[in-house]
Amino acid sequence: MDNNQRFPATLQRLGVMAVPASVLGLILLIFDSLHSVQNFYHAWTFAFDYLMCLTIGCFGLMLLSNMVRAEWCRPILRIFEAGALNLAFMALCVLPIVYAAFTRHLFPWAHPSTVASDPILQSRAVWFNPLFFTIRNIVFFVVLTGIAYIIRSLALKQDLEKNVQTAKQIATMRASIAAPCFLLMVFAVTSAATDWIMSLDPHWYSTIFGFHFLIGAALCGMSFAVALATTMKLAGEGEYAQMANPKATKDWGNLMLMMTMVWAYFSISQYMIYWSGNLPLEVTFYVQRNVRTLAWFTSTLIICQFFLPFLLLLSSRLKRYARMLRNTALLIFFTRILEVAWEVIPMFHSWHGSDSGFVVQFQGGMGYLGALLFMGGIWMALFVRNIKRASLIPNLDPQILEVMEHAH
Amino acid sequence: MSKMYAMVGEFASPEELMNAAIAVREKGYRKVEAYSPIPIEGLADVLDFDDPRLPWSVFIMGVLGCATGFGLETWTATMNYPWNVGGKPYFSWPNFIPVAYELTILFSAFTAGLGMLILNGLPRLHHPIFNTPRFERASSDLFFLAIEAKDGLFDREETAQMLQDLGAQLVSEVEK
Numbered sequence: 001m002d003n004n005q006r007f008p009a010t011l012q013r014l015g016v017m018a019v020p021a022s023v024l025g026l027i028l029l030i031f032d033s034l035h036s037v038q039n040f041y042h043a044w045t046f047a048f049d050y051l052m053c054l055t056i057g058c059f060g061l062m063l064l065s066n067m068v069r070a071e072w073c074r075p076i077l078r079i080f081e082a083g084a085l086n087l088a089f090m091a092l093c094v095l096p097i098v099y100a101a102f103t104r105h106l107f108p109w110a111h112p113s114t115v116a117s118d119p120i121l122q123s124r125a126v127w128f129n130p131l132f133f134t135i136r137n138i139v140f141f142v143v144l145t146g147i148a149y150i151i152r153s154l155a156l157k158q159d160l161e162k163n164v165q166t167a168k169q170i171a172t173m174r175a176s177i178a179a180p181c182f183l184l185m186v187f188a189v190t191s192a193a194t195d196w197i198m199s200l201d202p203h204w205y206s207t208i209f210g211f212h213f214l215i216g217a218a219l220c221g222m223s224f225a226v227a228l229a230t231t232m233k234l235a236g237e238g239e240y241a242q243m244a245n246p247k248a249t250k251d252w253g254n255l256m257l258m259m260t261m262v263w264a265y266f267s268i269s270q271y272m273i274y275w276s277g278n279l280p281l282e283v284t285f286y287v288q289r290n291v292r293t294l295a296w297f298t299s300t301l302i303i304c305q306f307f308l309p310f311l312l313l314l315s316s317r318l319k320r321y322a323r324m325l326r327n328t329a330l331l332i333f334f335t336r337i338l339e340v341a342w343e344v345i346p347m348f349h350s351w352h353g354s355d356s357g358f359v360v361q362f363q364g365g366m367g368y369l370g371a372l373l374f375m376g377g378i379w380m381a382l383f384v385r386n387i388k389r390a391s392l393i394p395n396l397d398p399q400i401l402e403v404m405e406h407a408h
Numbered sequence: 409m410s411k412m413y414a415m416v417g418e419f420a421s422p423e424e425l426m427n428a429a430i431a432v433r434e435k436g437y438r439k440v441e442a443y444s445p446i447p448i449e450g451l452a453d454v455l456d457f458d459d460p461r462l463p464w465s466v467f468i469m470g471v472l473g474c475a476t477g478f479g480l481e482t483w484t485a486t487m488n489y490p491w492n493v494g495g496k497p498y499f500s501w502p503n504f505i506p507v508a509y510e511l512t513i514l515f516s517a518f519t520a521g522l523g524m525l526i527l528n529g530l531p532r533l534h535h536p537i538f539n540t541p542r543f544e545r546a547s548s549d550l551f552f553l554a555i556e557a558k559d560g561l562f563d564r565e566e567t568a569q570m571l572q573d574l575g576a577q578l579v580s581e582v583e584k
Contacts (some may be wrong), residue, residue: 247449268505275502279492316463 007287007388008237010228015384022353022377028370041096042348043367047375049197050091050340053213056189057221058083059148060214061183066151069171072251075243076225077394081155082386083221084148089382091141097196098137101130108202120203124196125311128199138400140192147181159395200347204285206274212266216336219259219379223332226252230326239393246320253319256332260313263308288346297342304335341368413536413584414441414554415541415567419577422448425551428574429454432505432555435570439556443537462523468517473515477508536584554582 033040062080065073073080100106108114108121115121121128151174158170190210198209206212224315229252233244274282308358309332318324345368419425425442432440433454442451452458481504490498500504525531537543537554546552553576555567564581571579 169504268502272502272505276494278496 008232008236010232010237011384011387015344015381018377018380022374025370025377027372028366029374032367038105043094043371045106046341046344047342047371048097049391050337050372051375052090053217053336053340054220054224055083055086057217059087059144060185060218061221062151063182066174067182069163069175072248075248075393076229078387078390078392079225079228080221081146081152082383085152085386086379086382087141087148089379091145093140094137098134101133109199133195136191136195140188144188151178155394157392159391184366186214189271193249197344203281208266208269208270212270215259215263215266216339219263219332220336220368222259223233223258223314223329226256227326227329227333230322230329233322234326243393249321249322249325253313253325256329257313260306260309261335289342294346301339301342304331305339410556411583413582414556415571416540416552416554416580416582417571417574418542418578419551419553419575420577422446423550424575425553426451426454428553431574432553437555437559437561439559442555443552445547445549462527465523466519469519470512470516473511474508478504481507502516536582539582541580
């Protein structure tokens with residue numbers, strides 16, 4: 001749109017690097033899928049769940065930014081918007097998973113002989129059947145993608161609006177659309193996370209799962225945006241050199257601190273309730289994840305997703321320096337990949353009743369990396385394309401417009 | 409001279425106060441205090457207000473609270489009065505987390521509140537700054553910059569002249 005500011009080289013590079021990464025990923029994925037088609041579905045589900053986490057994170061934070069009209073969201077709003085628009089791409093990525101609901105590759109509830117011998121799955125069949133699963137997925141993506149496009153177009157319209165009064169009206173409209181949509185998103189994502197991840201296990205269930213997925217998504221989207229914005233600030237690119245000032249980075253750091261604490265709160269609540277109850281149906285989730293190599297994995301997660309970022313983000317000094325905040329955001333962002341892997345991949349085993357854990361799966365599992373690179377690469381390329389379509393920093397704030405008006 | 413507390417300049421706007429504070433710091437004054445009815449972004453940085461004592465005591469007391477809660481539960485459940493609950497081991501640490509968490513919050517919140525009062529020297533019945541004319545308006549619409557007499561560079565005429573030059577609408581000598 002406005003080309004007097006040069007497009008940041010960081011984003012440019014990200015978009016260029018995404019292409020070879022996805023080609024490499026595709027090769028790995030095909031190579032791994034040749035062993036068995038099961039591998040393809042497992043790898044695809046893992047990559048889909050992780051990128052969905054990132055997309056929903058951007059989507060939710062975009063809605064939040066539209067509701068609160070705070071100063072901290074202005075520099076990173078376009079990042080959230082561009083991520084949220086990728087919901088359309090994720091709708092394509094869900095197709096193999098929906099297809100798997102009709103075959104017997106992924107979900108235990110889609111496997112006729114398993115259901116026939118399992119009274120629990122039989123009584124769940126009202127909800128978990130291929131047709132209803134497909135309908136839910138269609139509704140989810142149509143509604144959420146629609147919301148993302150509506151909010152984005154309103155924000156762009158307000159950006160170009162010269163009349164302050166009209167701009168104010170659009171701002172109010174954005175806020176009153178975003179608030180109910182945020183509520184809707186919580187319900188939609190709870191249902192979707194249950195479909196995509198929780199139902200991979202035949203029996204296990206958790207009522208906090210949707211919230212847990214959402215807070216993970218928020219962490220993912222926030223750390224992604226903060227890592228990008230601080231990197232651009234450090235390189236002195238575009239308006240980010242001024243926009244990502246200590247005041248903004250402090251707010252971003254505090255938000256990540258809050259999300260880290262909520263993540264820990266939800267995680268420990270779920271763990272403690274199951275540990276205290278000690279019922280066979282519920283504890284399986286943790287028992288599977290506390291054997292052999294996976295126990296190390298679990299400990300790493302607790303340290304890297306809670307203790308390290310929590311202690312780092314407590315320091316107000318760290319939040320003033322873009323470099324340290326960027327490194328913390330990157331730590332959170334990459335640990336999110338580990339957590340989704342930890343959550344999703346052992347699910348595939350619970351069905352087959354194998355307790356040999358993670359090692360076996362990872363030896364034959366270059367596909368996981370491949371799927372992540374392939375899908376993530378395309379996601380990134382589309383993300384950069386979305387960002388290019390509008391000015392990097394929105395000019396949204398009606399208060400700022402007012403100040404500009406008074407200055408004349 | 410010994411009864412002198414500070415030279416206080418009165419400013420009409422936060423921008424003027426901010427500019428004056430920057431100029432005064434650049435001249436080398438260190439014992440400078442600003443009074444404003446609203447929080448001014450960046451003023452604490454300009455005045456180099458960076459007291460690490462409060463955040464660190466909150467952190468240390470938080471850790472202590474966590475250790476107290478966890479320690480209390482460990483001691484009562486495993487040593488003082490071991491009791492078999494649902495066949496769980498005595499040292500059931502996941503169940504100790506809520507208490508440890510609550511005490512972390514309790515200790516750090518109390519430390520933050522009380523520490524703020526203590527480090528501010530509160531409660532205090534009177535402060536010499538209140539001898540400043542029109543100082544009651546520091547909580548409605550005026551902005552004050554005080555240069556304390558303790559400052560090494562302080563000079564009755566020079567400091568007053570400097571505040572005048574910086575745009576103070578009123579400069580007053582404030583006694584203890």
